[in-house]
Structure formats: C-alpha cells, structure tokens
Amino acid sequence: MKASRSFSEWTPWLFLAPYLLIFGTFVAWPLTRSLVLAFEQTYGPKTTAFVGLLNFQFVLHDPLFWTAVRNTVLFTLAAAVTQIPAALGLALLLNRPDIRGRRLFRLIFFTPSIVGLAFVAIIFTLLLEKRTGFVNSSLHSLFPVWDPDFPWLESYVMPSLIAAALWLSAGFYMVYFLAALQNVPAELIDAAHIDGAGPWQRFRHVTLPEIRPVLNIITLLVVTGSLQLFELPYLFYNDTAGNGPENHALTIVTYLYQTGFRTGDLGYASAIGWVLTLVLVGFALLQRRMTQRGES
Amino acid sequence: MSSARFASSRALSPGIWIILLLAVVSTTGVLLMPAPERGGAVLWTFIDYNGKNYASILAAWNRAHPDTRLQAKVIEYAALQRRMLTGFFSGTPTADLLEVERSIANRAFIGPLDRVGFVDLTDYLRADGLTDEIAPAVYTPWSSRGRIFGIPIGFHPVLLAYRADLVEAAGIDVSQIETWDDFFRLLRPLMFDRNGDGQPDRYLLSGWNNNPNTIDILLLQADAQLFDPAGRPTLDTPRNAEILARLVSWFAGPNRIAADASDFTFAGNRQRLEGYVVATFMPDWLAGSWRKDLTPLAGKVKLMPLPAWERGGRRTSAWGGTMIGIAKSAPRPAEKWELVKMLYFSRELAETNFNEFLIVSPLRRHHHLPMYDRPDPYFCGQPVGRLYLDQENNVPTRPSSPYTQEALRLALDVLGTLKQHAEATGRYDAASLEPLAHQLLAEAQRSLLRQIARNPFLLAAP
Numbered sequence A: 001m002k003a004s005r006s007f008s009e010w011t012p013w014l015f016l017a018p019y020l021l022i023f024g025t026f027v028a029w030p031l032t033r034s035l036v037l038a039f040e041q042t043y044g045p046k047t048t049a050f051v052g053l054l055n056f057q058f059v060l061h062d063p064l065f066w067t068a069v070r071n072t073v074l075f076t077l078a079a080a081v082t083q084i085p086a087a088l089g090l091a092l093l094l095n096r097p098d099i100r101g102r103r104l105f106r107l108i109f110f111t112p113s114i115v116g117l118a119f120v121a122i123i124f125t126l127l128l129e130k131r132t133g134f135v136n137s138s139l140h141s142l143f144p145v146w147d148p149d150f151p152w153l154e155s156y157v158m159p160s161l162i163a164a165a166l167w168l169s170a171g172f173y174m175v176y177f178l179a180a181l182q183n184v185p186a187e188l189i190d191a192a193h194i195d196g197a198g199p200w201q202r203f204r205h206v207t208l209p210e211i212r213p214v215l216n217i218i219t220l221l222v223v224t225g226s227l228q229l230f231e232l233p234y235l236f237y238n239d240t241a242g243n244g245p246e247n248h249a250l251t252i253v254t255y256l257y258q259t260g261f262r263t264g265d266l267g268y269a270s271a272i273g274w275v276l277t278l279v280l281v282g283f284a285l286l287q288r289r290m291t292q293r294g295e296s
Numbered sequence B: 001m002s003s004a005r006f007a008s009s010r011a012l013s014p015g016i017w018i019i020l021l022l023a024v025v026s027t028t029g030v031l032l033m034p035a036p037e038r039g040g041a042v043l044w045t046f047i048d049y050n051g052k053n054y055a056s057i058l059a060a061w062n063r064a065h066p067d068t069r070l071q072a073k074v075i076e077y078a079a080l081q082r083r084m085l086t087g088f089f090s091g092t093p094t095a096d097l098l099e100v101e102r103s104i105a106n107r108a109f110i111g112p113l114d115r116v117g118f119v120d121l122t123d124y125l126r127a128d129g130l131t132d133e134i135a136p137a138v139y140t141p142w143s144s145r146g147r148i149f150g151i152p153i154g155f156h157p158v159l160l161a162y163r164a165d166l167v168e169a170a171g172i173d174v175s176q177i178e179t180w181d182d183f184f185r186l187l188r189p190l191m192f193d194r195n196g197d198g199q200p201d202r203y204l205l206s207g208w209n210n211n212p213n214t215i216d217i218l219l220l221q222a223d224a225q226l227f228d229p230a231g232r233p234t235l236d237t238p239r240n241a242e243i244l245a246r247l248v249s250w251f252a253g254p255n256r257i258a259a260d261a262s263d264f265t266f267a268g269n270r271q272r273l274e275g276y277v278v279a280t281f282m283p284d285w286l287a288g289s290w291r292k293d294l295t296p297l298a299g300k301v302k303l304m305p306l307p308a309w310e311r312g313g314r315r316t317s318a319w320g321g322t323m324i325g326i327a328k329s330a331p332r333p334a335e336k337w338e339l340v341k342m343l344y345f346s347r348e349l350a351e352t353n354f355n356e357f358l359i360v361s362p363l364r365r366h367h368h369l370p371m372y373d374r375p376d377p378y379f380c381g382q383p384v385g386r387l388y389l390d391q392e393n394n395v396p397t398r399p400s401s402p403y404t405q406e407a408l409r410l411a412l413d414v415l416g417t418l419k420q421h422a423e424a425t426g427r428y429d430a431a432s433l434e435p436l437a438h439q440l441l442a443e444a445q446r447s448l449l450r451q452i453a454r455n456p457f458l459l460a461a462p
Helices: A002-037 A052-061 A063-092 A102-115 A115-125 A134-142 A155-182 A186-194 A199-225 A232-236 A254-263 A266-295 B003-010 B013-030 B056-066 B077-092 B103-108 B122-127 B135-141 B164-169 B180-190 B213-220 B238-251 B264-271 B284-293 B333-344 B347-357 B384-389 B404-425 B430-453
Strands: A040-043 A046-052 B040-045 B070-074 B097-101 B157-165 B204-207 B276-283 B301-306 B322-326
Touching: A040 A052, A040 A155, A040 A266, A052 A266, A063 A155, A063 A199, A063 A254, A102 A115, A102 A254, A102 B347, A115 A134, A115 A232, A155 A199, A155 A266, A186 A199, A199 A266, A232 B056, A254 A266, B003 B180, B040 B164, B040 B264, B040 B347, B056 B070, B056 B333, B056 B347, B070 B276, B077 B097, B097 B103, B097 B333, B103 B135, B103 B322, B103 B404, B122 B164, B157 B284, B164 B180, B180 B204, B180 B276, B204 B264, B213 B238, B213 B404, B238 B404, B238 B430, B264 B276, B264 B284, B276 B284, B284 B347, B284 B384, B301 B384, B322 B333, B404 B430
Parallel strands: B040 B070, B040 B097, B204 B276
Antiparallel strands: A040 A046, B097 B322, B157 B276, B157 B301
C-alpha cells in the first residue's frame, strides 16, 4: 500500500521528466546562458570577459543595428499590409460556392508554402535575374527599349523580398481564414441580408467580427515572423551574407547571425537577441491589450 | 474505492508498457550498434574531388603508419565552416587536419593568438627549411600577426581569358594592350548592337560592381589595400578612392564595358558561350573548371596578363585559395605536420592538381616540371602552366584580417553609392566622383574601426 502510494506520487514527474529534460536542456539553459553572454565580450564561449552593459550600449549606438531595425520594421509593415489583405481576399473569393474549381485554386495558392523558403528564394532570384531572368526578358520582348540588364535585385531590394514573402505566405494564411469563414454562422449572414445589409456591410458587421480571433492570431504570426526575417535575404543576397546592396536587405536576425556565428562575438549577438526578444514581447502584449479592448 | 482498486487504477496501462519497452529496446539497439570506425586521424575537406585525389597518398601513409591512419572526409563548404568555428570557439574536437577556403580560414584568426584553433606552423616550416619554398606574399592569407597557420594548395594568380576567335576575327592585336585603357580602346569595336534594339549585345568584361570577387581582384591588382601589413583597416586612402571612382564608368553610363555574367551559373555560362562577354578574370583553378565544364569554348579562348592600371603596373591579381591546417585539438601535432608535408609538398599532388584542375603548385621545387610548359589545346596551344607561374612574384599580398569580408563589403557599398550618384547626376568621370569616394570611404573606415574596436583580443596582440 505504501509502495503504491509512493509510486503514484512519482508518476506525474515520471511523465513530465522527458519534457522537463528537453525543455531544460534546449530552452531554459540556453536562454540563461545567452542572458549571461549578453553581458560579456566573447571570442566563442571559452574566451570571455565581463563588460556589464557595454554590449547593450553598443547596440544603441550601432548604425548597422539601426539599419537592420529600419529594414525589419519596413518589411514587417509591408508584410502586414500585403499578406493579410491578400490572404483574406483569396479566402473570401475561394469561400464562395459559385466559384468553379475552387478546391483546385486553394491547392494552387497553398502550394508555395509547401515548397519552402529556399525554393521560393531561388525561383525569385531566377525570375528577377539580369538578361536571362523571366521578368527582364519578357519586358525586353514586349518593349525593345527596356534594358534587359535591369538590376531588379539591386535596385528594388525590399520590394523583391516583400513580393517573395507575399507569394510564399498569402496561400498559407488563406487556409486559416478559410477555416474561420466556414465557421461563420450562415443564419447571421442570411439575417443581415434580409435586413437589407449590402455585401460590404455584411462583411464589416457580421463576417469580420466572427473571424476576429483568427485575424488577431494571423496578425501576430505575420508580425512576429517578419520581425524574425532571415532566410529570404540570406538566400537572395548570399554573396554579401544577406546584407544586400548597401545593407538594404540587412535584418535584425541576419545581423545577429553574422555577429555571433561569422565573427564569434556571441556576447554582442546575445545582446541583439535580447533586444529583439523585448520588442517581440512588447508587440505581443500590445496586441493582446488591443484585442481585449476590441472584445470589451 | 478500495485501496487495491486505487492502486490498480494508477498502475501503468499495457499501452504505456509497450511504449516503454520499445524505448528501452531501441535505445539498447542504438547503443549496441557498431560505431563507425575512426581510423586514426581525420581530414575534413570541402573539395569533393580531393577525397579521390588524396587516395594514393593517404594509402601510402596508412601503409607506413598503421597506428595513425588518416581518412579524408568531404564536408559541404558551409557545414565545414560552422563545424570548424564551433570547434575552435568552444574547444570541442574537430578533425585533425582541415582543408579550408580563404574566407573561412581568416575567421579563425579573430581571437587571441594563443587561442587560434590552428597549430602555428611557422617554426615547423623554419625547422624544415621550407619557408622559402613558397613566395612570401602567398603565405599572407594564411597568416595572422606574423605567424603562419596554413599551407596553401596554390597561389591562384589571375590572368584574363578572352575570346580569341572574336578578337582575332576583328583583327585586334592583344600584344599592344598594356593598360585597361588600352584594352577598352582596342576592343571597343567588338561592342555593338546587332539586333537594333538600342542595347549593346556584347560587353568587353565579365564582372559587376556588387560582385565581391570582381572588386577584390581589381583592388588587389591596383594595390588598393583594405588593410595595412599590421592588420589595421586602410579603407580611406587616395588610391582606394581613385580606383573606386574609376570603376564606376565600367559598370554604368554611356561608356559601360562590363556585364554581369555570373560564374558557375547556367545563365552566366550561356552568356559566355554566346559571346555576350569577351573577357573574364581567370585564376588557374577557374581555367581548369572551364576546360572541364565549358567544352564548346575549346580552341576559342586564350589567356593574357591582366591589363595594368598604369603603364608598368601589376599584370596579375589573386582570387580564391585553400589551405591545409592542423587543429590544435589534434594529438601529436608533429606527426600531423609530417602528414601535411607528405600531402601538400608531394610531387604527386602537384601533378594531379595541374593535370586535372590546372592549379599550379605554390612550391618552387615543382616549378621546373615539364607539364607546366605543355601546350594546352583548350587555350589555343598556350603553355597555361608557365603563363600562371610567370606571375608568381607579381601576385599581390592579400590581407588575412578576420574583417576582410566586412571591409570588402563596405568597399562594394561605396562603389554602389558612387554608381547611383553618377546615374543621378549623369557624371561618370573619376575626377568628379573622387571627392565623394573619399567621403564615403571615411565613413566606411569609421564603421569598420568601430567594429574592430569591440575586439580586445585581436587588438591586444603585439
């Protein structure tokens, strides 16, 4: 009896143990270690010197960091403004029962998110390449005065990244919106229709409030995902380690990666990482407050 | 509820027991699996054909030293960089010998000298009287603060490969070319608009203002150094400003002569085959790559020294490079040094590297080999090896600072801004761009110094 009780007391811990072990090893310990590193000057983790708040002071006065912040914020705003309306628009369109082949279209729009970031980056760089790229060669065929060597990837750094991200993500978020739209009670729409509400009024006063929780989640996903942008610029501008011409493609995470893993300055990289974490947490809290206010 | 029933309801279900059993069995299975045999020392290389290249040399070593067998492992370029730096930064084991590319190697030099992950080979080279086997400038990319950490596989002088079929058909005599100005003036007739769309259908040179290799080659050739011999950045010099200002008209404006035919891409190779670009910067290893991959150009290409920036100026540059180094974590470094000598100083490797890849040996003891004077049909019967070896003493000194890539990126940014400025104002002449170049380089210099100043380990060194 005593043994059974003792066993039952330990059983929850037994089940929790794998999670705690993994969480402790791969989340809690690295987080703690990176917090300590943020206060150290390093050459790898073995050669360190405590420097207090020096890394954070350097972050605040580092022009490259602020360039990265400016680019990241610009990308985030553009992503929110393009991806969310595009995804919602596609979902509204493909939710209409009168659209023929809508399942096929859903699959087509969702496909870019299946193929992955690396593939999308390669496709876009090939499309926008000088002379042999599809965009330049098509424009040159249509308008012979068009310069086939027009450097899209040099002249339009941020628009190229925004376009690639839109193509990649719109179909993915469309699926979330589709699921939400299919849960909007049909009787509410019908009632609004009978009351004489037009399509815009039905969308504004019936559909939008019903899908608001999903809209909030997607906004959070788009913003946090964009603030962590790394792969696209890194692959687009591999020659310059993701910086792009005149640092126009440099993002916070790219800068963090370069600092930590290309120059071994793990202390400074950790400081950048913690600044980014604070920004992300701040945004999440802000969004939560706005959501609560909207609901109340 | 009785106590017996309570106990049984809390006991593990059969499903859980099955999962636990599977976990125990699979864990035991993994533990009992034979570990891959680690035959003594390991060499990491990112060059896939080196595994095959080294086979016979390694077999001879392994026969003679059964206790310290060496095996070569090919690891992808980026993965090798990550594993090497992680090992060096954290003190975890890497391979005993590492074959790494220039831009990777200098990242290992960022910390205190005594913490560089490679064994210092300076004294080994001196003790064996091998220091003079290689020209001093060739060691510079593999050295830090006066110490040598790697042996190079080549010195990779750069010549200019040009479409001899096009140039000779136009009756142009390249022997009259000494400077870049001569080159552009004499070859200009080859640039014309064949299809009447208002755009030239051929350019004289392959390269672009945002291509780090193009700009690195040209800056090195012009002695426009980004670092001084002590490793301090020297971006803001009159020579750098002059060269960057002069380069603008190569890539923009009415007198543009260059086009972006990227190396190692389908599009770039197609442009070369179609004659879209007349000339390409050609280090020895790229000549070998062309001979293998661009076979339709056989008998249509010739090599010539780079046109100089000024009369009497340097006629070559350097591009790329690979070294072999010994990891500090490797046991018995003296023994590994013997292995390095057997691999990199062997005549067999010099012959394989040239015959297969046109890479000329940096070791003076091999420079008399008759293979270097053999006419190569791909390059219209030119003695390719000798053409490259003739440049041995002219190869520029290259920096080994861990901030080299950053400095080059800043120089590219300056050039990009100058180009934009020229396009906006319509003034492409170097004289009008030089003051702005100075100003931008001064800003770049400050930015780089700010970064380097954060590294007390590098600056604290003597």
